[in-house]
Amino acid sequence: MVKKSAFHIPQLKGMGGRDIFGLALAQLGEESERVVFLTADCLWSTKGDIFAKKFADRAFNFGIAEANMVGAAAGMTLLGRVPVIAGFGFLMSLRIAEQVRTDICYPRLNVKIVSTATGLSMGTGGPSHHCTEDIGVMRIFPNMAIVCPGSSIETWKACQAAILDYEGPVYLRLERDPFFGEVEELYEKEDRPFELGKAISLREGKDVTVMAIGKPLGLALQAAEALAKEGISTRVINMHTVKPIDREAIQRAAEETRGIVAVEEHNTVGGLGEAISSAVCENAPTLVKKVGICDEFCCIGPTDEIWKRHGLAAENIIRAVKSILDRRHR
Numbered sequence: 001m002v003k004k005s006a007f008h009i010p011q012l013k014g015m016g017g018r019d020i021f022g023l024a025l026a027q028l029g030e031e032s033e034r035v036v037f038l039t040a041d042c043l044w045s046t047k048g049d050i051f052a053k054k055f056a057d058r059a060f061n062f063g064i065a066e067a068n069m070v071g072a073a074a075g076m077t078l079l080g081r082v083p084v085i086a087g088f089g090f091l092m093s094l095r096i097a098e099q100v101r102t103d104i105c106y107p108r109l110n111v112k113i114v115s116t117a118t119g120l121s122m123g124t125g126g127p128s129h130h131c132t133e134d135i136g137v138m139r140i141f142p143n144m145a146i147v148c149p150g151s152s153i154e155t156w157k158a159c160q161a162a163i164l165d166y167e168g169p170v171y172l173r174l175e176r177d178p179f180f181g182e183v184e185e186l187y188e189k190e191d192r193p194f195e196l197g198k199a200i201s202l203r204e205g206k207d208v209t210v211m212a213i214g215k216p217l218g219l220a221l222q223a224a225e226a227l228a229k230e231g232i233s234t235r236v237i238n239m240h241t242v243k244p245i246d247r248e249a250i251q252r253a254a255e256e257t258r259g260i261v262a263v264e265e266h267n268t269v270g271g272l273g274e275a276i277s278s279a280v281c282e283n284a285p286t287l288v289k290k291v292g293i294c295d296e297f298c299c300i301g302p303t304d305e306i307w308k309r310h311g312l313a314a315e316n317i318i319r320a321v322k323s324i325l326d327r328r329h330r
Contacts, residue, residue, distance in 0.1 A: 012152035013184055017174030018116035020152055022047025024159035025084060029055050032164060038073050038085045040066045046086040046116045066091055070099035070111075077109040084163060088122065089115035089131030089173070097137055104169050105141040112163050114172045118148075119214065119265030121176035123303040132293045136270020138171045139243055146242040147196060148173040150217035151187045154240060157194035166196055173214065177303065180218020182225075197241045199249035205235030208321045209253035212263035213239050213272050216291075216312060220263050223317035234321060242272055247279045254284035259324035261289045261317055265307075268292040287327060289320035 008027065012020055029035045029051050036058045037051045043061050052059035062069040066087065073083035085092070092115040104111045115134060122129040138144050147170060149158040155174060162170040183202070186192075192200050202217070203224050212220040217238055224234035235257055237249060253260055260280065262273035273290035280288055291311060298310050307313065 009153060009156050012156060013188070014178050015152055016177050017149070017155050018045075018047050018176055020155045021086070021114060021116060021159055021172075021174055022050040024156050025163075026050045026054055028160065028163055029058065032082065033058075034080060034082045035163065036060070036076055036081045036083050038062065038069050038083055040064060040069050040087055040091070042087045042091075042116075045088070046114070048086055066096045067099050070096050071103055073111045074099075074103040074107075074109050077111060082110055082112070082163060084112045084114060086114040086116055088129065089118035089134050090129055093131065093134030093137045093171075100138075100144075100169075101141050105143045108143040108168055110167055110169070112170050112172060114174065116174050117176045118173045119175070120298060120303045120306045123298075123301055123306045126300045127297040130298055132265070132267045132298065133270065134171070134173065135242055135264075135266050135272065136274075139270065139275065141169075143169055144243065145170045145196060146173065147171070147240060148213040148242060149194075149240050150212070150214055150238050151179050151183045153184075153187045154192070154194055154238075158196075158240065161194055161196050175215045177215070179215055180221070182221040183217045186221075194240070197244045197246060199246040200238040200240065201235070201249075202238055203234065203236035205233040205257065207233045207257060208259050208261065208324050209235040209237060209257045210261045210263060210317060210321065211237045211239045211250075211253070211272070211276060213242060214265055216263045216265050219312065219314045219317060222314040223321065226314065226318055227321060232321065232325070239272060239276075242275055245275050245279060247283060250276055250279045251284045254280050254286040259287035259289065261291060261320045261324070263312075263317055264290075264292040265312060266292055267295055269295050287324045289324060291316050291320055
């Protein structure tokens, strides 16, 4: 761990995760000369060009050679550098999986992997460009931390925490599009400190808990508001760190509410829902329902339309909450 510094937060509302990452990385480069940036033919699409313009001697473009990039990043840590590698989600989790496992996680090197187009951000790119398996891949590697922020301000703080404040491999899963207004408003009204591995409560509730990551946090809040009108009290938790997951927050939810709904823009196999289920089974058994991509490849189209077609919608969260209450009642 390193001493935290005064990290200036600019106006971020309405920006997507990759844009915020580009600005944050450039500022982190000013803070520490140890920070270097590596990408594989994705300099502009990851917004790494902002860093490269300021620190040309610390920015490296490997072309379409992701595996070589990972090996170089691993070597740079041995020289005292903090390598940040960035690219599209499906490339950062699938194409380089072997090198991440062996070159980075096995020796627990201080390399940061940033995916700037995760989930269904690249909806029109089709299944080859969709990124709905990355959490499952990264979760199985020992020593890898996984962070998926859910607001613009939290994305900025997560960049600081993952890159400079945390020693070890981190997979930073970022959104490409702006976040939901419901979440942004909460973070504007109240300063919410970001700590890797510590979940954040966004709404109190006593009936059922909804735990979400990334942009779908907005759906969770929409569902909670609709449920409140029916007299159902819903707790909403931002589980921004999937690994190491906040087991205490999960145990409290299991003990204090009647069940948990996990919401994620990811395959329900291997993702947040399974991480929560594992913690629940070991510590405090309760019902866990999953809302996400139900073990299938998604269609091609605009991201918001794919979300609806494949189950990522507030009404499905509401249905999951009610199914928990109905089963408990029976």
